[in-house]
Amino acid sequence: MAVGHAEGPGQNLLLTRLEDVISWARSNSLWPLTFGTSCCAIEMMMASGASHHDLARFGAEVTRPSPRQADLLIVAGTIVKRMAQPLRTLYEQMPEPRYVIATGACVISGGPFIYHSYSSLRGVDDVIPVDVYVPGCPPRPEGLFYGILTLQRMIRERAGLKHPEERRAPVTAALPEGITKQEIQAEMLELFEAQGRRNVHEEYRRTVSDPGAKGAYPGRGERG
Amino acid sequence: MKKAVRGHAPDADALKERDQDLLQLLQSLLGDEIQSHRHGMDMLELVIRPESASSVSRLLRDSEGLEFDYLMDQTAVDWLGRREIRFEVVYHFYSTKHNRYLRCLAPVPESRPEVSSLYELYKAADWYEREIHEMYGIRFAGHHDMRKLLMYDGFKGYPLRKDYSMKGRQPLIGPGSRQES
Structure with a gap:
């Protein structure tokens, strides 16, 4: 965020762009939708609900039971074809700007069901656009955190207030620099x-x- | 080398002895409805005709001494290339009163895949039969609602049949979906 700082006689001023402030606020108050279909969802609950990992540190612990109050859809768990339409409906019901994190092998590519499954979706990006992919089977809560932090950085740096729906190339939650x-x-x-x-x-x-x-x-x- | 036996499989002779009076009772009540019987590894098995599945089940449920009041499971088998009659619908009954199990098998030919429905007798049969119909394409005469249970409406074919193409991909239908490759 570009911040200018000026001091006059008897007052402090903070100069910045409104867009930056809103992006900053938005990135720190992501409200995920309560949506989970299988084992990745257990890991997601572990991350968001259980006190050990404490997702509240990153401002994303307020899971909403209604898509109209949520702006983050964490797709956790295998999506079968029968579920594809309800999932799309949920996505459509979320207000913009909305973000999608795909966690786990099943959601990214179909995982173990990639070969001969008649019922599973091979990657949720067939149905909805995905912002961040978090690999793992299932990813540990730390992995999900890293995905959320990546999304936050993305919102702060690139998603514009003027173009909230402009889709960027999806990012993989890659390893942080300097860590092997x-x-x-x-x-x-x-x-x-x-x-x-x-x-x-x-x-x-x-x-x-x-x-x-x-x-x-x-x-x-x-x-x- | 000794053949591996599953966990708590009871002795075959003991099972035969245990089910002897049940078999006699069934034979006296059902008579010709029983095409053949077999002492399976865990319970008595009867082979019945598909069109009389409903009437046989009614007798099993209501007759004194039997009272098979619980339909534990209902499923189907595809014997493609192994048997003359391709399909087989399998019923598992349990009597909570007498603590007894019974398995009924109804061979169903591919040319006329139809079985009488048990929905009127056991409410549990409702979804079992919908699933069998969806996965094997076996119809249930007398069932009130034969919609798909697990797959979406546009899905074609019966995926648990042995000749269903493993590599077959069906287009996803609905809003915003793109063709699956």
Whole structure:
């Protein structure tokens, strides 16, 4: 946000564009629609409802039971073809500007149902436009947070007040700059270890070195 | 090598003995309606004619000593290429009074895929039969509402039939949808 600052005698002034202020406010008060169809929705509830992760930090915890009060649609879970029309109707009922986050493999591409399913949608972007894709099966709450933060940045930087419906190229919730995948993996392993009270590092290393070994990560030999 | 047996599968002879009086009762009540019977691995199985499924079920439900008052499950099997009569509708009955199970099988030919409906007897049959009709294309005579249950209205074909094309893609219908490739 472009901000100018001026001080006169006995007063403080903040100079900015109205559009920037509104985008800033809008990005910090996203109201998601209460909509979930399968396991990703459990993870979404974990993120938005449970106190451990506390979505309220980012101003997006007020899930609305009516599409007319919501401006963020988090599509969480497999969308079957029968559900496609109600989903589109929900999207149409939301007031503009409206944003869509697609979480999980099923919503992005069809996931495990991509091959021979007669009933599942292969990617929700067949039906509604998607702003942010969050990969995972399902993504952890942190993943969803990153998707929401990405959307917030998008709203602040690019979505204009004058053109709220102008669609930009969808973004994938990519890795933050300067952080590698290996670092995230190591951190996740540590988290698992802290929760499960077992040495996951060691088990992981053993599985990698000896695929036949038994442990938390079944090697190929074990699966046959 | 010993053949693997599922969890708590009871002994076959014990099952036969347990179901002996049930079978006698059924034979005396149903008579010719029973085309054949078999002691399955978990319960007694009767083969009945599809057009008499409703009347047989009424007897099963209302006769003294049987009282099969609970339709646990109703589904169908497609025996394409394996049997002469292609389809088979499967009923699972349970008697809460006598704690007894019974399975009825109704072979349905492809040329005339029609079974009499159990909707009037068991309300549970309502959605079972709608699903079977949608997935296998078997009609239920006497059912009040044969609309699709799980798929959308424009869907063509019967997806659980063995000859339904696995790679077949149907266009999505409705507002804003684009053709699926």
